[in-house]
Amino acid sequence: MLSRCMTYKLLDGAVAAHGCLAPSRCMTYKLLYTLLCGKDDLLLPLLKTEQLTHTYSIDTPFEHIAICDVDFEVEKGEYLGIIGHTGSGKSTFIQHLNGLLKPTSGRVYFNGADIHESKLQTRNIRFKVGLVFQYPEYQLFENTVFDDIAFGPKNMGLSEGEVSERVIEAAGFALLDDALLKKSPFELSGGQKRRAAIAGVIAMRPEVLILDEPTAGLDPRGRAEIIGNIMNYKHAHDATIIMVTHSMEEIARNVDRIVIFEEGRIVMEGAPGSIFSDSERLLAMGLSAPKAALVAQRLHAMGLPIKRDIYTIPQLRQAINDLKGGGKGA
Numbered sequence: 001m002l003s004r005c006m007t008y009k010l011l012d013g014a015v016a017a018h019g020c021l022a023p024s025r026c027m028t029y030k031l032l033y034t035l036l037c038g039k040d041d042l043l044l045p046l047l048k049t050e051q052l053t054h055t056y057s058i059d060t061p062f063e064h065i066a067i068c069d070v071d072f073e074v075e076k077g078e079y080l081g082i083i084g085h086t087g088s089g090k091s092t093f094i095q096h097l098n099g100l101l102k103p104t105s106g107r108v109y110f111n112g113a114d115i116h117e118s119k120l121q122t123r124n125i126r127f128k129v130g131l132v133f134q135y136p137e138y139q140l141f142e143n144t145v146f147d148d149i150a151f152g153p154k155n156m157g158l159s160e161g162e163v164s165e166r167v168i169e170a171a172g173f174a175l176l177d178d179a180l181l182k183k184s185p186f187e188l189s190g191g192q193k194r195r196a197a198i199a200g201v202i203a204m205r206p207e208v209l210i211l212d213e214p215t216a217g218l219d220p221r222g223r224a225e226i227i228g229n230i231m232n233y234k235h236a237h238d239a240t241i242i243m244v245t246h247s248m249e250e251i252a253r254n255v256d257r258i259v260i261f262e263e264g265r266i267v268m269e270g271a272p273g274s275i276f277s278d279s280e281r282l283l284a285m286g287l288s289a290p291k292a293a294l295v296a297q298r299l300h301a302m303g304l305p306i307k308r309d310i311y312t313i314p315q316l317r318q319a320i321n322d323l324k325g326g327g328k329g330a
């Protein structure tokens, strides 16, 4: 029997050998974990869809297939970015992940169980998979910010003490100080309202936090604050994050993996380095790539020894410094 210390040493070795930042996505790690610990929970994706299709207004002249045959998986602890044109099906898709929309055909699984297996199962999934809508601040309606954030935990049937604890914790993640909790939501600034709405979902302590364009319409400071709130929650609860966004810079800085929707289907999927290294394909789809990726690829095309899979400013700075260093030594 291996000691716990030895088990973790072997698992760490597997992670290091693969240079893998997300162990739960590394097949070697998963297999070793299963063999050493006798558990197979890491082998199951946390959320999975199979041939998911949604048609709006069936049997009417407005019938429209919004998403079609989508096969998708997300692992525990992943930070996933979803991009795609307006109308490509992103919002329709994510509303299936917490059971808000029912598939026209296909299935959605959470930890291996069909989320529509029973009414109780679907209700429980709403708490485990928290969904923050686009412009969620329009859904603040209680008398105080505290009551708004408390709405979800109260629905979960928690005691008054637990609800309070959740509200304080969630307000902390959203950087809303105590004085603001007593105010009416209508007295808050735009950025504060958005953060209060996100806190309302975080207060349910979801295992998966899904956000539909959470920074849309905010100034750079407001956007940075929201991204910081999401990161803090992710790190504190080892949460899985799924974020729909239009901002390539935002996605480049934060996510482990990107999924691209086009006309209701997933057309590209992979680590940011591999997705952004094909900026021609992104541009052909009417999307873009982060500025650092575009510059790196231009320099590469000019014949300079700069890798095509660079996509952040620090990576680009490093590559240019390496070039300058190489020049000096030559």
Ligand SMILES: Nc1ncnc2c1ncn2[C@@H]1O[C@H](COP(=O)(O)OP(=O)(O)O)[C@@H](O)[C@H]1O
Binding pocket: 056, 057, 064, 065, 066, 084, 085, 086, 087, 088, 089, 090, 091, 092, 093
């Ligand atoms: N409630 C609805 N009823 C009918 N059609 C809808 C509805 N919501 C979205 N659609 C249509 O479904 C398609 C996908 O929309 P949506 O999921 O909102 O895409 P995205 O979030 O990528 O912009 C679009 O053609 C849109 O017009």
Ligand SMILES: [Mg+2]
Binding pocket: 090, 091, 092, 134, 212
């Ligand atoms: Mg949308």
